[in-house]
Amino acid sequence: xxxxxxxxxxxxxxxxxxxxxxxxxxxxxxxxxxxxxxxxxxxxxxxxxxxxxxxxxxxxxxxxxxxxxxxxxxxxxxxxxxxxxxxxxxxxxxxxxxxxxxxxxxxxxxxxxxxxxxxxxxxxxxxxxxxxxxxxxxxxxxxxxxxxxxxxxxxxxxxxxxxxxxxxxxxxxxxxxxxxxxxxxxxxxxxxxxxxxxxxxxxxxxxxxxxxx
Amino acid sequence: xxxxxxxxxxxxxxxxxxxxxxxxxxxxxxxxxxxxxxxxxxxxxxxxxxxxxxxxxxxxxxxxxxxxxxxxxxxxxxxxxxxxxxxxxxxxxxxxxxxxxxxxxxxxxxxxxxxxxxxxxxxxxxxxxxxxxxxxxxxxxxxxxxxxxxxxxxxxxxxxxxxxxxxxxxxxxxxxxxxxxxxxxxxxxxxxxxxxxxxxxxxxxxxxxxxxxxxxxxxxxxxxxxxxxxxxxxxxxxx
Numbered sequence: 314x315x316x317x318x319x320x321x322x323x324x325x326x327x328x329x330x331x332x333x334x335x336x337x338x339x340x341x342x343x344x345x346x347x348x349x350x351x352x353x354x355x356x357x358x359x360x361x362x363x364x365x366x367x368x369x370x371x372x373x374x375x376x377x378x379x380x381x382x383x384x385x386x387x388x389x390x391x392x393x394x395x396x397x398x399x400x401x402x403x404x405x406x407x408x409x410x411x412x413x414x415x416x417x418x419x420x421x422x423x424x425x426x427x428x429x430x431x432x433x434x435x436x437x438x439x440x441x442x443x444x445x446x447x448x449x450x451x452x453x454x455x456x457x458x459x460x461x462x463x464x465x466x467x468x469x470x471x472x473x474x475x476x477x478x479x480x481x482x483x484x485x486x487x488x489x490x491x492x493x494x495x496x497x498x499x500x501x502x503x504x505x506x507x508x509x510x511x512x513x514x515x516x517x518x519x520x521x522x523x524x525x526x
Numbered sequence: 527x528x529x530x531x532x533x534x535x536x537x538x539x540x541x542x543x544x545x546x547x548x549x550x551x552x553x554x555x556x557x558x559x560x561x562x563x564x565x566x567x568x569x570x571x572x573x574x575x576x577x578x579x580x581x582x583x584x585x586x587x588x589x590x591x592x593x594x595x596x597x598x599x600x601x602x603x604x605x606x607x608x609x610x611x612x613x614x615x616x617x618x619x620x621x622x623x624x625x626x627x628x629x630x631x632x633x634x635x636x637x638x639x640x641x642x643x644x645x646x647x648x649x650x651x652x653x654x655x656x657x658x659x660x661x662x663x664x665x666x667x668x669x670x671x672x673x674x675x676x677x678x679x680x681x682x683x684x685x686x687x688x689x690x691x692x693x694x695x696x697x698x699x700x701x702x703x704x705x706x707x708x709x710x711x712x713x714x715x716x717x718x719x720x721x722x723x724x725x726x727x728x729x730x731x732x733x734x735x736x737x738x739x740x741x742x743x744x745x746x747x748x749x750x751x752x753x754x755x756x757x758x759x760x761x762x763x764x765x
Binding site: 422425428429430431432434435437438440441481483484488491493495517518519520523524525526 | 619623625626627628629632633638639641642645646647648649652653655657741
């Protein structure tokens with residue numbers, strides 16, 4: 314099992330080939346995780362659109378953390394591949410991003426929100442001349458646009474605080490692979506994951522793999 | 527007709543004197559990436575994507591605005607040029623507010639397609655989130671300046687074919703922006719004939735038909751060339 318210590322984007326986890334003349338032994342199952350930051354969960358829905366390929370995946374990977382397929386709340390150690398959906402918008406997103414980077418060999422920005430910050434980052438337009446930030450967003454959403462009774466929500470420790478600005482994933486942690494799309498189609502997800510299962514780096518070229526939106 | 531011969535990416539080509547390097551590269555069967563260029567409009571060299579390396583010249587040149595000259599040796603696709611092109615596209619994405627996910631032009635956008643062409647899987651440059659306006663004062667069309675890449679195709683098509691000169695680019699540097707008339711709401715510009723050619727020529731979703739929603743813009747950029755061909759016809763004797 315690969316360990317998650319060194320971060321080297323040129324290597325692919327699980328690429329250590331079986332050596333010797335023995336019959337091809339079963340490759341150790343890759344430890345796969347999926348994480349959900351500031352996004353609409355559409356990328357995860359697209360992941361579920363893998364349909365029958367999910368059976369293949371289930372045989373070849375161990376899904377160790379995922380909001381759609383597991384109830385585990387703590388991001389585990391020694392993860393091989395993580396698909397990260399969503400931008401980094403609040404303190405919980407940031408914490409999970411840092412944690413999964415430290416514990417994952419290959420981090421994939423999964424979908425336009427992770428790759429470009431996309432729709433969640435529209436609130437960055439409320440930032441003016443370095444002022445504004447989270448306060449301006451709360452003011453606009455909960456007071457200015459309220460029907461007169463609006464006030465700032467205040468529940469410290471209960472709801473994660475907003476960051477002053479929404480960031481794409483690679484702005485806060487090193488990212489090894491980008492999987493754009495809003496959402497990336499199931500075909501695009503398959504074309505990315507299947508080579509990785511065989512220790513190959515997917516070819517990220519052409520409209521079928523790269524087109525935003 | 528005078529002809530010049532030159533070598534582009536190792537290939538010998540002969541073109542009429544006065545042709546641009548872009549035209550010559552097409553004769554050689556090459557498809558240089560372009561965003562501001564539109565066949566039929568005066569080239570301006572704004573987008574910097576058609577940069578080429580001419581042997582003996584220290585500076586890279588835009589193929590659309592450079593004349594093909596006798597004996598030139600031109601490279602159009604070196605590793606350096608590929609790097610610069612991708613960088614230019616990343617900068618365009620970082621400079622404006624481009625959100626393909628709900629853009630009117632998604633699927634038909636030349637910027638979106640160019641990101642694929644140059645192999646851009648993300649932007650390495652920080653997004654600027656400039657505060658830009660939407661002008662929906664025109665009864666038929668809208669301008670969303672968030673999506674404008676300042677290619678000036680609209681400026682040129684309006685001036686060169688419609689003769690209306692509605693559009694201009696104002697400001698300097700990152701403050702550059704498109705203005706209608708005397709920096710008026712588009713709907714108040716008397717000179718606008720509502721011909722819609724600017725919308726057809728726009729490579730992104732910056733100019734669009736009001737009726738169009740997400741991914742519903744289907745522009746007709748070849749119209750400019752068709753108009754040019756009509757213009758270049760000899761005058762009809764009965765007029």
